[in-house]
Amino acid sequence: MKFTQDDQSQGYVIHAYENGRVNISGKDYHDSLILLPRQIIEHWRPNSFDTLLREDFSGIAELAPELLLLGTGATHRFPHPSLLQQLADSGIGVESMTTDAACRTYNILMSEGRRVAAALLITNQEAVNTKP
Template sequence: MEIRDAHFPGRAPLDAYGSGGFRFANMSHRGSILCVPSGIYGWDPVSFSDLSIEAFARVLEEQGDIEVLLVGTGPDLRPLPQPLKQAFRDAGIISDSMSTGAAVRTFNVMLSEERAVAAALLAVE
């Protein structure tokens, strides 16, 4: 049996979040997700303390196609650590942290406006 990383090859609005996961494109995913121009990926972090520069490697790989990164920090707003914010700034990416629900809503609006947006979203129950 071959196990592959969760990946949806394309951009899609997020239809729902909660119960530990997300729904999009007539599919569901349990756990956190990363939405970048190349697609929607399962994302390893499960809590705010898991957010590190390594966790955002795919975002930095696609930096030329991303202007704004929304970071859903779980049920509550948590400011990103300064080293992370600086790494995004150095890559030319504006980062904005907010609760996961607010990030989902903002991502959908920006996606509908065809903005160069990405989202890193921690799953919430």
């Protein structure tokens, strides 16, 4: 799915997302990541929703977003509240949605100047579902 192009004056912009790949400001990423308007944290540990741990969210509060968009892959899923408790305790809102929806929502909120972060699970569903 292709998204909008931007002059990047406000920060990193997601240009495209498809199964197993996200293009941010002209560069392709194939692993899960955390994205903020001025920072990309590559190789975020979880590679699927089922591998999420509480520790995966431990450093996000230090980044001080007002909202975290959790892109859960191709399927919209809700994490157990205990995984996100430390974010709630820090006053950070969390919205869970599919990764493609998180990409679109990130672009909108970032363009409005919001302090948004997106934790994107970049998975290749075909590879996960295909058995040799």
